[in-house]
Amino acid sequence: MAGTDRAVAMEALARAGEAVCFAGDQYRYAEVGRRAAALRHPNDPPAVELTACLVTGVAATLRGDHERAGPALRRAVVLGGRLTGPALTPTALTCAAAAGLVVAVDGAAHRLAERAVGLARERGELSMLSRALELRAVAEYWLGRHEAAAETSRDGLRVARAAGQFNCANVHLGMLAVLAAVRADRESSLRRIREIGPTPTPGSRPHALAGWALAVLDLVDGRHAEAAARLASLARLGTGRGQVLVQVMATPYLVEAAAHLPHRPAATAALAAFDRWASSTASPLRRALSARCHALLAPRGGVEAEREFRTALRLHPTEDGAFERARTELLFGQELRRSRRPRDARGHLHQARETFTLLGADRWAEQATAELRAAGESVGPPDLPAARLLTGQQLRIAQLVAEGATNREIAARMFLSTRTVDHHLRNVFHRLGIRSRTELARTFAAEPHAGLASDR
Missing domain, CATH: 1.10.10.10 (Winged helix-like DNA-binding domain superfamily/Winged helix DNA-binding domain)
Incomplete structure (x- = not known):
């Protein structure tokens, strides 16, 4: 194929890369990256260069070379925003959106995925529509727009089922299970996991998303060892096997679960990988989550924990990400209360409770209420119009x-x-x-x- 049409060959390599990532065989992506590098020419047209940058950037990310990955992925995002004429296709836009998510430019990734969705609908390219909706949902998750992400995933599920794309449908079901679990909606999360079926391929993306969702439900119910074990099993760090990118997304939950355990080697290793990625991006949210994780693993009641929590609150975006900021407020409030500083804890717990109430995250609001009562405050229902x-x-x-x-x-x-x-x-x-x-x-x-x- 490379000898007759390099553009098609490059697109085929990108799809092969997506296939190995879906299956959890990321170690095979190195070969995809080598073949893409061999195909590149200095004066490639924008669409070909964009695809090559995506493959190069993902390959570098998977081997932990963020210094090389960042420029390639950002270049793909820039090229995606400049596409015109015949080069402007749903496939090219989804490649650019995927690059944006890996390099943590969530707003740009969302805009590119949104354009891909619109163009795929307009042209009737249903084979790409489900993937574009998947990327839009992930961007909305990172932007803290959980309701929008769930609506996008429901749309993607309908499209995938109508097109007979059962693997894609299971990814959307997995994402819906995660979103429900994050909101502590056990019934909805378990229903979506059951819809995936009894035997999703081990190591596949749907299998990992279902595991992530079950782990969050374990965490909500205080089963910390079970939650940590599930999340640690999503990928085998250093081997390229399993869902590396899903585990990176789930690392804050792994650390939160492991913070309650005496031994934390898996969480420590996962956080080191998360830190390397977060520090290579310009994302305040990723850095806020990193600081929160370090606070949770720091000695209880110490200066380090408080410093890291305050760093996290300073970094949390003000416009997007209200849910994650509220989670940080809740965890900081818990830390202060358990360190016998109830007066200092109350302000953070009140803020968390109000935000969770506004977001309709009732279970989390109940946790904040319970912490406030434990801190010696008489708490009634929130007085909100x-x-x-x-x-x-x-x-x-x-x-x-x-x-x-x-x-x-x-x-x-x-x-x-x-x-x-x-x-x-x-x-x-x-x-x-x-x-x-x-x-x-x-x-x-x-x-x-x-x-x-x-x-x-």
């Missing part, structure tokens, strides 16, 4: 319902599917503790200023 309990899109839908609009009318006005409106409305009812559209109208009638936040 309806408008503050809802996201911007949920609030707009709720207002239209309160005004008497049907779901179909709302979908047309907001350029959404009726399925999406139904989903958001169920979440509105849950967050506000109501059961009907009539109750919703009464709630908004009792809060005349709720509409002030409609453009959030």
